[in-house]
């Protein structure tokens with residue numbers, strides 16, 4: 001078997017891998033990216049048209065500095081590509097004043113001086129008549145938040161990486177990898193590659209690729225639905241923001257109407273456990289649909305039209321729902337980014353930079369302490 005040599009191999013060219021390949025190539029590394037499917041495919045976690053991006057991060061204020069950096073880098077990617085990837089239509093969080101979502105948004109805004117407008121329940125109904133919420137709910141509107149076109153972002157980073165000399169090979173599933181005294185050897189069906197460094201960005205397949213590490217990851221099946229509305233013009237992005245709604249016992253989110261598919265809505269919490277990501281059930285059931293319809297009937301009654309489009313996707317969860325971004329505990333030449341727990345895409349631009357740092361020098365100046373593998377011990 002012949003062997004080809006590289007500075008860095010990126011295993012998995014989805015959201016994080018494409019951004020890492022770009023950044024490594026920009027730094028002059030000889031990069032090989034191996035992807036089991038096509039570039040910008042719909043079999044992993046980075047598809048379904050759009051992803052929310054926001055800075056007033058309810059999950060933890062420590063994410064905010066990374067988000068400032070991610071914004072810069074998404075704008076940079078838009079400029080490199082000369083096309084639009086990020087739409088700032090605002091993100092409206094809705095919940096009771098004491099819920100985790102509203103409390104968390106306000107805390108991050110307070111600690112990092114971010115502008116978030118508080119909206120009382122009665123004003124919520126006046127300003128956004130499409131929403132029906134009782135007076136016990138309040139809103140928190142972050143205007144310079146919005147959404148990214150997800151597949152376009154992945155393809156854009158892949159194109160820019162290739163422009164800088166990275167070799168990206170779709171339909172090249174990695175069957176095994178091994179650390180060596182001088183780096184790593186990575187095998188696909190019929191080919192062997194050597195490199196000084198390896199970056200593992202395998203998404204839902206991370207447990208298969210890093211089996212010996214025993215990372216506490218679980219994969220969840222998630223369904224995205226697009227429904228018809230009574231009048232799509234009421235939900236256009238100039239009048240209707242992205243939204244996240246925390247109710248007691250459920251968390252839904254969605255996007256403005258962007259095209260003939262109508263309004264996209266999905267449930268963020270829950271989701272069936274997936275034993276093997278390659279065997280994911282991609283059929284959308286009436287139970288999947290009914291879950292979203294129940295939410296819409298109660299809170300967005302004008303969105304009760306036909307189901308126009310749907311996609312099934314996967315979250316890779318960690319126990320604390322924070323990411324894993326670290327070097328391999330036994331092999332410092334291997335950097336890992338995984339467990340994005342259903343909220344990682346907006347960070348892909350900065351994760352690419354962090355992975356390039358970890359690959360180059362074993363650490364990053366960017367604040368990633370809370371993403372260490374060691375926290376699970």
Ligand SMILES: Cc1cc2nc3c(=O)[nH]c(=O)nc-3n(C[C@H](O)[C@H](O)[C@H](O)COP(=O)(O)OP(=O)(O)OC[C@H]3O[C@@H](n4cnc5c(N)ncnc54)[C@H](O)[C@@H]3O)c2cc1C
Nearest residue numbers: 012014015016036044045046052174203313340344345346
């Ligand atoms: C329905 C849904 C909604 C979401 N909404 C948001 C949101 O609004 N905002 C947000 O920020 N985040 C959101 N997320 C989360 C975000 O999309 C993910 O965290 C992010 O896309 C994960 O990127 P990744 O690179 O880890 O995974 P992926 O993009 O899936 O990339 C992993 C890649 O590795 C490849 N691979 C795996 N094993 C191998 C192998 N052996 N050989 C070769 N290739 C391999 C896979 O084929 C895949 O392409 C959402 C996720 C889902 C599923």
